[in-house]
Amino acid sequence: MRLNNPNQNHLLAALLDAEFDRLSPHLDPIMMRLGDVLYESGAAINHVYFPTSSIVSLHYVLENGSSSEIAGVGNEGMLGISLFMGGNTTPSRAVVQTAGHGYRLKSHLLLEEFNRAGPVMRLLLRYTQALLTQMSQTAICNRHHTVDQQLCRWLLLTLDRLPTSELTMTQELIANMLGVRREGVTVAAGRLQAKGYISNRRGHISVLDRHGLEGDVCECYEVVKKEFARLMSDVRQRQEVK
Template sequence: MRLNNPNQNHLLAALLDAEFDRISPHLEPQMMRLGDVLYESGGQLNYVYFPTSAIVSLHYVLENGSSSEIAGVGNEGILGISLFMGGNTTPSRAVVQTSGHGYRLKSQILMDEFNRAGPVMRLLLRYTQALLTQMSQTAVCNRHHTVEQQLCRWLLLTLDRLDGSELTMTQELIANMLGVRREGVTVAAGNLQKYGYISCRRGHISVLDRAGLESTTCECYDVVKKEFARLMSDVRQRQG
């Protein structure tokens, strides 16, 4: 499947033919580069985004400029849920975590489909519930679990959105995602490398033993994965 095929995004692939035919002429291919900011906190939502091979991190930004990730969105979802949840702005910053491709769609076109109160609305609300579960579990995880467990959770959720096992990511960026000190991530990554679960080199992390990561992470990863599977289990994926 081509990197810029809309059907790589699970929500677009789940649309019925009639719905997809109305939306597809308006989908604009996007190259999403590492560090690109799609939304700023408080910014207007002129577009929604459907990643295909890119991964985007949602950050909550404090007054002093520090931030931490509250959720990640990849080919399973959409960026811009605030639009159809009753707001024209978003409280979080959306920044590309893993470069790749995606599509953007003018917000009004999505709202026209949502306001039909049919399958598109039900699909988006179901996805939103799964995303809220991820946000809630991230908050719990950051408060109650070790940096090593948080790192495993983050690596596994990222792997689920990628085709391979290679991540282009520095430990400093991971620390910013988790909202912890870089030294904590360095120690945690060193432990995982010592166990033989990952291999780290400058700017890259290779996962060598996924089962090892799954045995080390906390229950938060499984909660998020099962909730997405439960909510999206009966969604038909259109091929193309």
């Protein structure tokens, strides 16, 4: 498999041959750089995006400019679900959290495929339900769980989308993701490092003990993981058969 291949994205890999053949000539491979803004809140959706090795963070931005992450999207999904949910604008800001590759597709092409009311529609609606579960659980987690637990959840969800245990990420950026003070992330990361779960250097986090993180994380991580598995499990089986 070459460095950037559509099949690295789970949704694209799950398409039937006829659907993939219609869309693949229009898939534009792109580099997603750290900090790139794919959508601004309220902007029209001209393209949808399918990350392969990158991760994109969806933020809700308040009037005073502050924001926090409501969901992350990696190789399991896509950006631009508002397109087929009845609107042509997005309520959130989409920012590249982890640099990598992905594919861009003109929105009208995906909408045409969705409106066939066939397998693509069912696949995207099931993915949307899983994404909404992640958003709901993130809201609950940010309200009821400690910063340590939120950080464990965020690290594990990020690891699930990457082939490595090395994360290039500043504590300030993580604080912006979680919507907490940077000092809170510093203290939480220090505690995880003291337990031997992570090694934390400036702008770089190495996960040394994933099982330790899984032992300390709140139930939110497992809820999101199980819902994605429940909704997309047979999609992965069809993918393996192809």
